[in-house]
Amino acid sequence: MASSAAAAANEANGAGALDRLLTATQPEMERVNALILMRANSHVEMVPELARYLIEAGGKRLRPMLTIAAAMLFGRANGAQINYAAAVEFMHNATLLHDDVVDESDLRRGRPAARMIWGNQASVLVGDFLLGQAFMMMVEAGDIEALGVLSKTAAIIAEGEVFQLAKARDLKTTPDDYDQVIRAKTATLFQAAAEVGAMAGGADAAGRAALRDYGRELGLAFQLVDDVLDYRGESGAMGKNAGDDLREGKMTLPVILALADSNPAESEIIVAALGQADANETALSQVVAIMNRHNTLGRTLDLAHRHVRLAREALAPLPASAMKTLLSDIVEFYVNRAY
Amino acid sequence: MASSAAAAANEANGAGALDRLLTATQPEMERVNALILMRANSHVEMVPELARYLIEAGGKRLRPMLTIAAAMLFGRANGAQINYAAAVEFMHNATLLHDDVVDESDLRRGRPAARMIWGNQASVLVGDFLLGQAFMMMVEAGDIEALGVLSKTAAIIAEGEVFQLAKARDLKTTPDDYDQVIRAKTATLFQAAAEVGAMAGGADAAGRAALRDYGRELGLAFQLVDDVLDYRGESGAMGKNAGDDLREGKMTLPVILALADSNPAESEIIVAALGQADANETALSQVVAIMNRHNTLGRTLDLAHRHVRLAREALAPLPASAMKTLLSDIVEFYVNRAY
16 A cells, blocks of 8 residues: 555656656667776776776666657657667766866766766866767767768857856846756757657657757756755755755856845845855855745745756657657656656 | 078977978967857856956967877868867866866966966866867767767877876876876877878878878977976976976876986986975986986987887878878977977
8 A cells, every 4th residue: 555655656756657657768778888887998997997987876877768768759760879878878978077077076976977987088088088079989880971960069068168157156147048048958959859750760750859958948847956956955866966056166057046035135145155165064054045035945846847848848749659758757757856 | 501401400499390280270370269269258257357368378289280290291271270280279178177177287388377377177177168169169070980080089188197197196106007007198199189080081091091090190299309308398488397207296207217227326316306296406406417327318219219110100191292291290399399
């Protein structure tokens, strides 16, 4: 009884759907994981040491799973989805390595960031290696159009990260600027992961567009929730430190909305903590109190819910199938992480 | 008279051949330069600011010129060489941006390194952007085989850089280790630049292999000379600081050979300076004196000459042409930089 109640609760918050998606994609994800480990190899010992440290910490492999699920959805997968999925995960991991250097982060996936063990230098270079390997795997799949999607993605992600960096501690940052940053740095890779999966699965132009839209909206919801969790989460559960965005001066939506609505005294508290690497728990909780007073975390989650709806609507034109239902159901999971 | 004597001297050291190659490739290089500036653009202001600062400092554009010259050599250029040449230069510039972060360099191409103005963070991210743009340009050229050559190159360069980093200050580094590093980090890009140029020029398998070998040997000679200049050059002429390799603890051939041949007192002097960021002019000149005593700079140049010969021999099987003579003649220039 208790376990069926737990299952029902699981189902209600989307975790049940995620479990079912994990099961459905498992055989192909095992091939993806084997390819990932193989291609992280190198005769230069430090490369696989560092790469495997990061890769084996795991993360949820959401992006490659999206590629595999998208290919399965269209049912005529040609095998390229394995390479694309591994390439997408390598691109993601390359970004994480470079991000941790850029953000001077100490923690990643609940463990010390690779740069704390091997140094910034190795993190930059192994990131470059993973990006090169990602492109090799895409080339081996042989579809120049999919290569175009993924290479454009690499450039847009970097552009978004530079924009975010340029806006750090910029009190004039608008919600539109923020939207532009998260579309580029996060949503583009989710979008590409779903789109190339659809391509490998034999989707027609409409199917490809549907998955592209689905991936993008899912990515936007994901990042919005992530930016809420940074103020609400606990370090253990997130795998990184709560308050990192505040300390790095990142202008995420919760802080942009808080600055817009706050009185002079509140603004002063936020500005004093923003970008202070040594901002302590008291400073963080004062900022969170201001956010709660103006409901900026709640409003950020409302926007995430809007993108969840758009993700589901993107799938609507596609014929009914078990995989379509799964993809539609798992979007809840991303938002429910925040509760 | 004086000017014809100067011209003859120029010719003897290879600079005349370089001038002739510059003239021969100029029309296509103007298209390459226009494409480079266009593709360094972005709505995120910091991207073109930083990219153009680096790109307009110029350097000699040796690698893209090699691509253009290789395409011209085979005479049936299909236009892809313009994209490949710009992509090769972007890959090179991305590597420079990341290298300067890794090496903590202050100077590049005679000006403060980009990281000194925009910071390490922007240098890492704009490097990533340039790499993404490089792949996009290759994709637009549409040849999956050439894409394979260049994507493999990106992975190998990064691997070589990690190996170099792992060997920093490692007194047991062998000449073979060094050979492995410079093949990966330098020669691979020269090789790829020449090979994809040949492909765009319509070369057959033998022609492609000849240019691949030519590019690789030229790249090896280039790096060997660079590593001599680091101990012999003047900061102004090199565009970077003399002695940087010593201060960074880079195990280049001049220092590997010096350690192998030195007596205990000499070894002690080298080891004391190696990897010391604040090693001064006195320490540097003591190390150079030891190198001169054991002729390690001369022996490194001898090896460079060997690769120059191999580069020329690689071209031998190709039919005679004005471009073949030029490519054969310019290799001298690279080595004569050191005198």
